Amino acid sequence: EVILAVEDLTASVDGVEILKGVNLEIKAGEVHAIMGQNGSGKSTFSKVLAGHPQYEVTGGKIAFLGQDLLELEAEDRARSGIFLAFQYPLEIPGVSNADFLRTSYNSLQKHKGLPELDILDFDDLVQERLEVVKMNPSFLSRSVNEGFSGGEKKRNEILQMAILDPKLAILDETDSGLDIDALKIVANGVNQLSSPDNASIVITHYQRLLNYIVPDYVHIMSAGKIAITGGKELAVQLEERGYDWITEKETAEV
Numbered sequence: 001e002v003i004l005a006v007e008d009l010t011a012s013v014d015g016v017e018i019l020k021g022v023n024l025e026i027k028a029g030e031v032h033a034i035m036g037q038n039g040s041g042k043s044t045f046s047k048v049l050a051g052h053p054q055y056e057v058t059g060g061k062i063a064f065l066g067q068d069l070l071e072l073e074a075e076d077r078a079r080s081g082i083f084l085a086f087q088y089p090l091e092i093p094g095v096s097n098a099d100f101l102r103t104s105y106n107s108l109q110k111h112k113g114l115p116e117l118d119i120l121d122f123d124d125l126v127q128e129r130l131e132v133v134k135m136n137p138s139f140l141s142r143s144v145n146e147g148f149s150g151g152e153k154k155r156n157e158i159l160q161m162a163i164l165d166p167k168l169a170i171l172d173e174t175d176s177g178l179d180i181d182a183l184k185i186v187a188n189g190v191n192q193l194s195s196p197d198n199a200s201i202v203i204t205h206y207q208r209l210l211n212y213i214v215p216d217y218v219h220i221m222s223a224g225k226i227a228i229t230g231g232k233e234l235a236v237q238l239e240e241r242g243y244d245w246i247t248e249k250e251t252a253e254v
């Protein structure tokens with residue numbers, strides 16, 4: 001089953017072309033890592049997939065589960081099973097984490113034509129998923145991300161992911177600023193949630209996270225394109241050689 005098929009995708013922000021022809025196919029059960037230097041377009045790509053309104057798709061196609069994704073608004077993309085964990089998670093003062101999670105969950109249930117859960121039944125589900133991220137239940141009654149440390153915000157995102165159970169999870173630099181324990185929890189969460197029915201895109205600048213999440217494919221983005229695709233050894237190679245040789249390779253090819 002093909003989960004995501006991206007063909008010759010170009011996109012711009014504020015009139016500046018950032019994505020310059022991205023091609024990518026992701027099948028069910030796969031974990032894809034996207035690496036690349038700062039400014040290469042990784043976050044732009046994740047935001048375009050999620051349907052962020054600031055990003056304009058100027059060409060190409062994106063099919064998600066065989067459906068034209070570009071026809072859907074951001075909200076409908078989320079409802080149909082795309083989950084984007086942000087590099088900088090939002091704080092929502094005055095809304096409890098538990099209420100936020102339940103509202104998001106019930107909105108998906110409704111979309112799938114499944115019953116919504118009341119507070120008590122939802123609490124059973126949350127308690128079970130808290131185990132995945134080893135999060136203290138006291139975080140449920142606090143405002144969403146307000147006053148959370150960097151590591152706590154990331155765990156909270158993995159908790160959201162564990163509850164929403166997406167078809168395609170996109171983690172954009174979910175590892176940045178994490179200490180090694182938090183990093184392992186994020187990685188463990190992703191690994192536990194991976195199944196033959198879903199897929200993930202893990203975006204990271206560093207190889208470190210990929211010591212714990214073993215990707216099926218590693219793609220290196222450079223200047224708005226996927227410049228090189230390989231297996232997990234590509235990440236190790238990058239760690240040893242840095243990113244410069246990719247730019248050199250591209251220049252040599254031109």
Ligand code: ADP
Nearest residue numbers: 013014016018037038039040041042043044045
């Ligand atoms: P990455 O996530 O790989 O670090 P980004 O996708 O965030 O890269 O950025 C890719 C390029 O797009 C960068 O050169 C960045 O400066 C540019 N960019 C991002 N947002 C905007 C914007 N709002 N206006 C103009 N350029 C932008």
Ligand code: MG
Nearest residue numbers: 037038039043
């Ligand atoms: Mg960046």
Ligand code: MG
Nearest residue numbers: 042043087173
């Ligand atoms: Mg980024």
